[in-house]
Each structure stands twice: as structure tokens, then as C-alpha cells.
Amino acid sequence: MRLFSLAVLLVVATPALPQQPPAGMISPSRPVAKGMAPGMKFKLVHTSPGERVYAIMFSKGDEVISGLTDFARQNHISDAHFTAIGACESALLAWFDIPQKNYRPIPVNEQSEVLSMTGDIAGYLGQPIVHAHSILSRPDGSTRGGHTFELHVNPTLEVFLTADDIPLEKKQDPSGLKLIDPAE
Numbered sequence: 001m002r003l004f005s006l007a008v009l010l011v012v013a014t015p016a017l018p019q020q021p022p023a024g025m026i027s028p029s030r031p032v033a034k035g036m037a038p039g040m041k042f043k044l045v046h047t048s049p050g051e052r053v054y055a056i057m058f059s060k061g062d063e064v065i066s067g068l069t070d071f072a073r074q075n076h077i078s079d080a081h082f083t084a085i086g087a088c089e090s091a092l093l094a095w096f097d098i099p100q101k102n103y104r105p106i107p108v109n110e111q112s113e114v115l116s117m118t119g120d121i122a123g124y125l126g127q128p129i130v131h132a133h134s135i136l137s138r139p140d141g142s143t144r145g146g147h148t149f150e151l152h153v154n155p156t157l158e159v160f161l162t163a164d165d166i167p168l169e170k171k172q173d174p175s176g177l178k179l180i181d182p183a184e
Helices: 002-013 064-074
Strands: 041-048 051-059 079-097 102-108 112-124 127-137 143-164 169-172 178-181
Touching: 051 064, 064 079, 064 112, 064 127, 064 143, 079 127, 102 143, 112 143, 112 178
Parallel strands: 112 169
Antiparallel strands: 041 051, 051 143, 079 102, 079 112, 079 143, 112 127, 127 143, 169 178
């Protein structure tokens, strides 16, 4: 009986492991690598009460989502929005499949122009979360777009980021996404 009680206690007390996405899909909770933008530089270009504007420049080989996440951590940013233009040598974009609660990958493995990259940063469990979408122009002028998981710069990407002093927080949504909750 004691062995059965111990087994029940272990099952009840063990936290559930995160679900692995189905083959060929990307989890919305995919971790972001740290330190993948060693060439990133930035400058504070404007400050006013409650708001700061930064110019952030990425160099060849930098990975943008990692760099923006590191930048937000280092500068204590938990509420921001940004736009960017430039070029990349590869990217991993994705489209959210609502019934699957996971992303379908859209790899771009060729030199492309970043026609537009927009996004925001908000906090989740004390950490900044970068949410970005990109439209990329391929060599023939066709485009690919979607949620940005990775974007590897070549030769540069110019980001203008506005950070606000009032933090925004995200909450887990039943869809599996972490969404900004203005009530938080």
C-alpha cells in the first residue's frame, strides 16, 4: 500500500512535461537562443518622459530574434514596438495553424531583402518575449512572409525600437499562444 501511495504522490507532484509539436511543426513555446547577435550595436536616439527610441543595427551573421531578446533583457524592456528593414541570408518564418496549436514552418534559404519587419516586446513570467512578423523579397521578387522565428542578417538590418516605461504582460491563451493582456 505504501508503494502505491508513493507512486500516486509522484504522479500528482510531477509537473507535466511540455508537449512536443507534431513532426514538421514548431511549438509556440520554442526557446530563443542567447548570444547569437555579436555584431549588434545600438544607440539611444531620443528620450522623453516614459519613452525611449533606439536605433539598433545588426551585422552579417547576427540572428535578429536572439539579438532583440538579449537587447530587451539587458535594457530592462518589457514594453516596446519596432520596425526594421535590411537584408538576410536565411530566415525561418512560420504560419500559425490554429487547430494544431503549432506553427507550420516557412524556411527561406536564400539571400532576401527584408521589405518589412514589425513587432513588439512584452513580458511573460519575468522575461521579455519578442513577437515579430516579416515580409521577405526573394531574388525573383516573389515574397515570403509570416511569424519570424529566425532571421540571419546579411549584410545589415536596421531596427528602430520605441520602448515605453509602463510594462505590458502576456498571458497564455487557450490557442497555445502568449498574448498581451492589457489588464495585467
